[in-house]
Amino acid sequence: MNIAMQWGAALGPEKLEIALKALEPQLKREHQALMARLEMQRAAAERADMAAAAAEAREAQDKQLRRKHIQHMSGLIVGAVIAVSMLFAGVYAAKDAWWLSAFLCGPSVYALVKIFVLRRSDPEDMKILSKGASVTTNAGASVQPPGP
Numbered sequence: 001m002n003i004a005m006q007w008g009a010a011l012g013p014e015k016l017e018i019a020l021k022a023l024e025p026q027l028k029r030e031h032q033a034l035m036a037r038l039e040m041q042r043a044a045a046e047r048a049d050m051a052a053a054a055a056e057a058r059e060a061q062d063k064q065l066r067r068k069h070i071q072h073m074s075g076l077i078v079g080a081v082i083a084v085s086m087l088f089a090g091v092y093a094a095k096d097a098w099w100l101s102a103f104l105c106g107p108s109v110y111a112l113v114k115i116f117v118l119r120r121s122d123p124e125d126m127k128i129l130s131k132g133a134s135v136t137t138n139a140g141a142s143v144q145p146p147g148p
Contacts (some may be wrong), residue, residue: 080118
């Protein structure tokens with residue numbers, strides 16, 4: 001505004017009007033260029049924000065997959081250790097207590113391994129376990145130990 005007032009004083013009002021009309025297209029072009037540059041900066045910032053959000057989402061998904069894998073592998077290892085230890089204990093206890101051996105090597109191994117490895121337990125599992133335990137104890141009870 002100060003420059004326009006100085007020009008008006010030096011050139012006169014008629015020449016100032018002509019100078020401002022000549023200057024107006026240049027000012028419009030500069031304004032349009034500035035607005036385009038600001039729009040491009042805003043779009044670039046938006047893209048950067050979206051890329052950062054996508055990277056965070058991928059990282060969270062990777063962490064979740066890693067936790068799920070660790071949990072699954074832990075279940076496999078615990079299930080294998082339980083199965084092997086129950087079978088070993090069943091074989092070891094067979095000479096002293098046949099019923100304990102039948103319990104350790106019977107359907108209970110299946111039920112516990114299913115719980116730890118597959119991470120699920122169905123109501124039918126308990127029915128199978130109780131039926132298997134009763135069958136083994138009935139079978140063991142009907143066999144007479146050898147006489148002295």
